[in-house]
Amino acid sequence: MDFLLHRYRSLTVLVVTILAQLVLLAYQVKTGGDVRLIRVWSVEAVTPLARVLEGIRSSTSDFFSNYVVLSGVQAENRRMREELGRLKMDNQYLRSELSTAQRAEALAVFQKRSPSKTVAARVIGSSTGANAKVVFVDRGFTSGVLKGMAVLTPDGIVGKVIASYPTAAQVQLITDPSFAAGVISQSSRVQGTLKGQGRGDLLVDYVQLEQKVEKGEWFFTSGDDRVFPKGLPVGQVSVDKQGTTFREIYLLPSGFQHGLEEVLIVVEGVHQQIPDDVSAFNQPIKLLPPPPPPEGSTDPSSLATPDGGPQPLTTDADRLRQKYRSIGEAQSHKYGEGMTAPNYNQAPAAAVPGTPAGATAVVPGAAPGTTATRAVPPAAGVATKGPTTPGATPPAGTVANPAPPATKAPATKAPVTPTTAPATTPAVKSTTTPTVPPVKPPVP
Amino acid sequence: MSEYTESIIPGVGRRKAASRYRPAAFLLVPLLAILFQVYVPRFIESAANLELPLLVTVYFSLMRRQPIAGTLIGAVIGLAQDSLSHLPLGMFGIVKTLVGYFAASVSQRFDVENPAIRLILGFFFFFFHQFFYWVLSRALLSQQVGFDLVQTLIVGVLNAAVGLPLFVLLDKLRQDDVALA
Known part of the structure; x- marks a missing residue:
């Protein structure tokens, strides 16, 4: 027996092993039970490795998925940056276009309302001089622009034409050190000579020491220089101090408030009155009878x-x-x-x-509670509204319409205040004062 | 086998010598094979067709050239595989016990380091494993499972093909090779 076992040892081990497993299998099938010990061993041996493997796999997977996601996010970020840049450029362009359109509109309104004949021009370049405040505009003598013409914006004067070419003109700005113009203050009627300083402010020279102006007071062109029509706004007083021989009055120019891109060149100037009250843009207007x-x-x-x-x-x-x-x-x-x-x-x-005659009537469009005098003459003269001859003196009994400065709101719909005209007045002649159009372009 | 034959055929001198492995290899390689079969098919469904525990059993049985060792290796790996399945313990154990025994017996007559021999033996034992498992399922567990011959042959070829590089990889674990180097 021992010989047989030794000779067929391998086969014996095989048979024993298979029989043992068959018994094990039969036991499980017969009883429906389970050999939990062997399963526990196997599971305990495999699951730690599986856990490590799963950790490595999930980490690797997460790393690559995050890498892919991050690369996608990076690409999207780059795309959005490009889009943002493009949108910013579009926005800037549209803002510029809007600003240009608003300036052009303001310029057109001003040009339409100004008694002076003007030509719109665009600033196309500046001078090469270091200190020179000179610009080029795209209008020359083919457009009627001549040397010595005034250049202004709806906010005020900005310079004068010092050279005219066929399609361009050279404009000396009021800030140029060699610029000079006659000015007059609004309330105190102090006259002086405006001089550029080569910087942002302007000097009003040759003002006597005993004359005083208030800070914030407006200066207008006096018309004495034969370049600028009288009544154009120049700027407000920023500094007023005692000088050695004359007062030193510095102005902040109003013409550059909204940049200097479009200007008006006065080809045919009309003098205007200096407005009495800058804030009086809501002045009463005189309505003629029907x-x-x-x-x-x-x-x-x-x-x-x-x-x-x-x-x-x-x-x-x-x-x-x-x-x-x-x-x-x-x-x-x-x-x-x-x-x-x-x-x-x-x-x-x-x-x-x-x-x-002189019956009082309600004026359509008048402000609430206000009426306007309507003289109904047997043969009323044709009244004219608008600019009259410069220097014309309004007759007694009429209401002057002082113009507000250019920075004020339009007075096209000014309310009508009660004014009393003599009933015996055969005709009322309107003497609406030429005004600086109160157009203020909206700030973009 | 003459001395002349041994001199002209590489490795023929060690044909009947049992390869020795580190104990850790006997422990980790079957474990990793079982782990592969448990874990990888979760993500790669077709990997379930790879019977790595069987290939490992065949390899170690072939290389140990001892039927008793092959029997025990097959039994342990088969029982471990059974324990991770939902079936009663012993199905894979019996089948792999037989595979281990026969592989070890065959290794005493063939040059098991020859790739062609390895390929053929790999295919043969896979087919034997699948067929015998099917027989046991029907006979012992009364399971009415079918046997797809074509699919079994195809998967057998696939396993044999995978077994070739796997065996070469496992050859690196042989201790005598390390000693020779």
């Missing part, structure tokens, strides 16, 4: 407004309606009753009395 009715028409004063006041007839239809109403009343006819019509060929028996 034109007289044509001959043969009834007096419009018979028409009454809902509140009983006289109402002017403004259209032919109104007058025709009033005529028919008068005919009806003369023939004791009530419109809308009966089947007969009044005889329209018969003239009205009595004319409607005319409206007394």
